[in-house]
Amino acid sequence: MLHCALIALGLSVSLVACGNHQSSAEAAVRDSLKDPESARFGEFYFNEKTGKGCLSVNAKNSMGGYTGDQQAYLRLKDSTWEVEGISEVSHESCRNTFADTTF
Structure with a gap:
């Protein structure tokens, strides 16, 4: 039972970390827009290695x-x-040609 609780805690911590990355990434994008308040965000992907x-x-x-x-x-x-x-590219294209590349 304790093992399951530790796994659940670990998963929630990793989800919070992902959420923190997404919210700070959204703030950075808002800062670059002409109308920051109009921004509607969708999928987020972060490659920790790159x-x-x-x-x-x-x-x-x-x-x-x-x-x-x-x-x-x-x-x-x-x-x-x-x-x-x-x-104006797809989310998949951004991931493949940018986020997952090491250069």
Whole structure:
């Protein structure tokens, strides 16, 4: 029984860590947008080995219309997320060509 409780505790700690990464990544993306309050976030992926992540975002552009889902390319440096760009690619493409690559 104690073993199950420890496993559950370990899982909840890892989920909290993932949530903290996502919320701080969302804040970094908001800072890079023309209308930060309009941001709607979707899938988040973080590769701990490369320190890179992808975050789906849909936000208003300078014309006031929503852009549709785009991917924010993120890099974690010294515990701070940096937005390297936002592009109209699929979440899977961002993961394969950016977050999971070592260069």
